[in-house]
Amino acid sequence: MNGNELTSELTRAFPDAPADLGRLRARLAAAAQRDGILDVAYRTVDSPVGPLLLAATEAGLVRVAYASEDHDAVLQALADRISPRVLNAPARLDAAARELGEYFTGRRRGFDLPLDWRLSAGFRRAVLGHLAEIGYGHTASYAAVARLAGNPKAVRAAATACATNPLPVIVPCHRVIYADGRIGRYLGGPDAKRTLLTLEAAG
Amino acid sequence: MTGKQPFEAVVTKHGLTVLRVCRAVLGPADADDAWSETFLAAMRAYPDLPADANVEAWLVTIAHRKAIDVTRAAARRAIPVAQPRDDAVAPAADSAGDGLDSDLAGAVARLPAKQKQAVAYHYLAGLPYTDVAAIVGGSADAARRAAADGIATLRRSHFGATGTRTREEGL
Numbered sequence: 573m574n575g576n577e578l579t580s581e582l583t584r585a586f587p588d589a590p591a592d593l594g595r596l597r598a599r600l601a602a603a604a605q606r607d608g609i610l611d612v613a614y615r616t617v618d619s620p621v622g623p624l625l626l627a628a629t630e631a632g633l634v635r636v637a638y639a640s641e642d643h644d645a646v647l648q649a650l651a652d653r654i655s656p657r658v659l660n661a662p663a664r665l666d667a668a669a670r671e672l673g674e675y676f677t678g679r680r681r682g683f684d685l686p687l688d689w690r691l692s693a694g695f696r697r698a699v700l701g702h703l704a705e706i707g708y709g710h711t712a713s714y715a716a717v718a719r720l721a722g723n724p725k726a727v728r729a730a731a732t733a734c735a736t737n738p739l740p741v742i743v744p745c746h747r748v749i750y751a752d753g754r755i756g757r758y759l760g761g762p763d764a765k766r767t768l769l770t771l772e773a774a775g
Numbered sequence: 776m777t778g779k780q781p782f783e784a785v786v787t788k789h790g791l792t793v794l795r796v797c798r799a800v801l802g803p804a805d806a807d808d809a810w811s812e813t814f815l816a817a818m819r820a821y822p823d824l825p826a827d828a829n830v831e832a833w834l835v836t837i838a839h840r841k842a843i844d845v846t847r848a849a850a851r852r853a854i855p856v857a858q859p860r861d862d863a864v865a866p867a868a869d870s871a872g873d874g875l876d877s878d879l880a881g882a883v884a885r886l887p888a889k890q891k892q893a894v895a896y897h898y899l900a901g902l903p904y905t906d907v908a909a910i911v912g913g914s915a916d917a918a919r920r921a922a923a924d925g926i927a928t929l930r931r932s933h934f935g936a937t938g939t940r941t942r943e944e945g946l
Binding site: 575578579581582583584585586588589592593596597599600603604607609612614647648650651652655656657658659660 | 778779780781782783786790791794795798799807810811814815818819821822878879880883894898899901926
């Protein structure tokens with residue numbers, strides 16, 4: 573019996589235990605939260621616009637990402653920009669998941685969640701901060717948003733701010749469209765933007 | 776710039792191997808605690824781990840220390856009876872069997888600590904003997920001998936006992 577055979581024989585003696593490992597991972601997430609070392613917690617939720625990745629720091633929700641953004645790439649970016657102490661730890665995202673569920677079923681018009689704005693700065697941050705002023709079911713032009721943010725000439729910058737919104741759906745960049753009615757760019761693609769606007773128009 | 780992987784990816788990649796190592800070294804009852812302590816300590820230290828570090832060797836090193844802690848804590852809890860020597864061979868477990876695999880697990884459990892560790896870290900975690908030696912102390916040759924002794928015992932008690940599993944070519 574050679575080394576490889578011994579390894580596979582021994583490996584079989586201590587078999588795969590997916591249920592045990594799942595339980596241990598949940599226990600690790602809870603312990604990391606308790607010890608204050610869970611820098612980024614995340615989970616995914618299903619939605620009418622596809623699976624959404626939700627990530628939160630201790631301060632609040634920090635990132636919502638569409639599948640088209642590549643969730644693995646988004647998690648790597650969070651590890652690079654915030655901390656590599658990133659775990660799939662759903663508990664911290666319970667409120668966000670619940671409010672999104674209510675929103676997608678037409679039972680919620682605004683979000684009441686602590687937000688961590690650290691992935692956005694400067695004028696972009698200012699633009700995003702004003703988007704909640706566009707009410708549920710309404711739309712505004714990029715020019716109007718630039719005005720809201722205090723720099724009426726910065727229409728292109730306002731559009732860029734919307735296109736790089738780290739908290740789509742929650743921070744409603746989908747309500748910003750071209751003045752001529754064209755739907756414009758969107759992180760989750762134009763279909764997702766249309767789905768959200770249709771949902772809100774029905775409410 | 777892409778830096779360190781999210782810790783979740785480390786758990787996904789190495790979680791099962793570390794659990795196997797903990798089970799081999801400690802047995803099933805204490806393995807869960809050792810695994811949990813290992814990954815919690817690893818997550819705490821992860822931001823400071825050098826980018827080019829061997830993550831598996833690092834995790835097994837932590838698991839080794841946590842296993843020692845768990846063993847000591849269990850010893851403190853235990854009613855003091857005659858202390859078995861480190862190299863004592865524990866009585867054979869009842870063979871009323873969970874079959875072959877748990878039988879081998881039991882045979883591993885009955886190995887002396889050093890041999891058990893060398894077998895687990897080399898054969899289950901796949902670490903070279905230089906890494907095993909760095910973890911358990913002593914030289915790479917000593918680690919190799921400990922693993923060989925352990926395997927020889929496993930062959931006698933397990934592979935040998937089942938007859939057909941003994942191969943002419945040896946190890």
